[in-house]
Amino acid sequence: MNDMSAVGSVASDAPIYSVSDLVIDLYAGNVSVRAVDGVTFSVRPRETLAVVGESGSGKTVMTLGPLGLLPEGVTVDMRGKAVSDGRDLLGMGARELSRMRGGRFGVVFQDPISALNPMKRVGPQLAAQARRLTGVSRAKAREAAIGLLRRAGIPDPEDRYNRYPHEMSGGMLQRAMIALALASKPQVLIADEPTTALDATVQAQIIELIRQLQREEGIAVVLITHDIGVVSTVADRVMVLYAGRIAEEGPAREVLTAPVHPYTIGLLGSVPDLRKPIGEPRQGIPGAPPDQSRLVPGCRFADRCPMVEPECRIHSPQLEQVPGADPMHRVACPPQLRAIRERADA
Numbered sequence: 001m002n003d004m005s006a007v008g009s010v011a012s013d014a015p016i017y018s019v020s021d022l023v024i025d026l027y028a029g030n031v032s033v034r035a036v037d038g039v040t041f042s043v044r045p046r047e048t049l050a051v052v053g054e055s056g057s058g059k060t061v062m063t064l065g066p067l068g069l070l071p072e073g074v075t076v077d078m079r080g081k082a083v084s085d086g087r088d089l090l091g092m093g094a095r096e097l098s099r100m101r102g103g104r105f106g107v108v109f110q111d112p113i114s115a116l117n118p119m120k121r122v123g124p125q126l127a128a129q130a131r132r133l134t135g136v137s138r139a140k141a142r143e144a145a146i147g148l149l150r151r152a153g154i155p156d157p158e159d160r161y162n163r164y165p166h167e168m169s170g171g172m173l174q175r176a177m178i179a180l181a182l183a184s185k186p187q188v189l190i191a192d193e194p195t196t197a198l199d200a201t202v203q204a205q206i207i208e209l210i211r212q213l214q215r216e217e218g219i220a221v222v223l224i225t226h227d228i229g230v231v232s233t234v235a236d237r238v239m240v241l242y243a244g245r246i247a248e249e250g251p252a253r254e255v256l257t258a259p260v261h262p263y264t265i266g267l268l269g270s271v272p273d274l275r276k277p278i279g280e281p282r283q284g285i286p287g288a289p290p291d292q293s294r295l296v297p298g299c300r301f302a303d304r305c306p307m308v309e310p311e312c313r314i315h316s317p318q319l320e321q322v323p324g325a326d327p328m329h330r331v332a333c334p335p336q337l338r339a340i341r342e343r344a345d346a
C-alpha cells in the first residue's frame with residue numbers, strides 16, 4: 001500500500017507494534033527481579049492503549065525495555081518478541097535500535113527535566129535532534145525546531161527557543177519533550193505518565209495535545225497513566241498490570257464500568273468514580289505487591305485477594321475471554337470467570 005492510499009482511510013487493522021510473551025528479568029547487584037512476566041499487547045494506527053497498575057507493576061520496564069531505554073547499571077535479560085515494521089526490537093544491536101527509536105518510535109518520559117540537558121538551551125537541543133534524525137542543514141534544523149515548538153502549542157516559540165530548561169514551566173517542558181518525540185514523525189508514541197508531574201489544568205492540555213496529534217498524524221499511542229479520567233477520555237483499550245502480569249485487558253469503557261479481576265475492582269473502587277486517580281487502590285487493597293525476586297506458583301494477587309481460593313495458589317491463571325462480554329475483554333481469574341458462567345447458566 002502506498003502512502004496516498006492511506007490518506008483519509010480508517011484505522012488499518014494491522015498492528016504497528018506487537019509485543020508477545022515478553023519476559024524481562026532485571027539484575028542489579030546480586031538481586032534479580034522478574035519485572036515483566038509474559039506480557040502480550042499490540043497497538044494499531046490511531047489507537048490508544050492505556051496501561052495502568054500500581055507503582056512497581058512493570059509498566060515502565062515493559063514499555064521502555066524493548067526500546068533499550070532502561071537506566072544503565074542494571075542488567076536486562078529480555079525474552080519474547082517486540083515487532084514493528086516486521087522486525088524484532090529484541091534482536092537488534094544498539095545502533096539499529098537507536099535508529100528505530102529515532103524513526104518509528106517517539107518516547108515521552110514522566111519527568112521532562114531529566115530528559116533534557118539542563119546546561120543547554122531548549123531549542124538547540126530540539127534542533128540537534130531534528131538534524132540527527134533528518135540530516136537537514138543547521139538553519140533548517142532551527143526552523144524545524146521552532147516549528148515543532150509551535151505545533152506543540154508553545155507560545156512565542158522563537159523566544160522559547162533560546163531558553164534554558166529551568167526557565168520554562170513543567171508544562172512547557174513537557175510540550176517541548178512531546179515536540180522532541182515528534183521530531184522524527186513517529187508512528188508509535190510511548191508516553192510514560194506524561195502528566196504525573198504537572199498540575200491538573202496542564203495535564204488536560206498535554207492530553208489534548210496528544211489526542212490532537214493522534215488524530216492528525218494517525219499515530220498509535222501507548223499511554224501509561226494513573227489517571228482514570230484520562231483512561232476514560234482517551235483510551236480505546238486498557239491493560240491492567242499486576243506484578244509484571246496482565247490481570248485484565250479490554251475495551252476501556254467496558255473494563256472501567258464492568259471490571260472483572262478482583263485487582264481491577266480494587267483499583268477502581270467498587271463504584272468507579274471517574275474523577276479519582278487509579279494509581280493507588282481507592283479503598284485500599286490490603287497488603288502490598290509480592291516480592292518479584294521470589295517467584296512462587298499461582299496468582300500473584302492471591303495474598304491480597306478478597307476472593308482467593310485454594311486453586312489460586314497452585315496454578316498461574318491465564319487470560320481468558322470474559323463470557324458474554326466484548327470478545328476483547330480478557331481476564332486472568334478462574335474463580336471470577338467461573339462465577340460469571342454460573343450466573344449465566346442459572
Ligand SMILES: Nc1ncnc2c1ncn2[C@@H]1O[C@H](COP(=O)(O)OP(=O)(O)O)[C@@H](O)[C@H]1O
Binds near residue numbers: 028062
Ligand atoms: N533500575 C532498576 N533496578 C532494579 N530494579 C528495577 C529497576 N527499575 C525497575 N525495577 C523493578 O522492576 C519492577 C517494575 O518496575 P517499573 O516498571 O518501574 O514499575 P512501574 O513503572 O509500573 O511503576 C519493580 O519491581 C522494580 O522494583
Ligand SMILES: [Mg+2]
Binds near residue numbers: 059060061192
Ligand atoms: Mg513507571
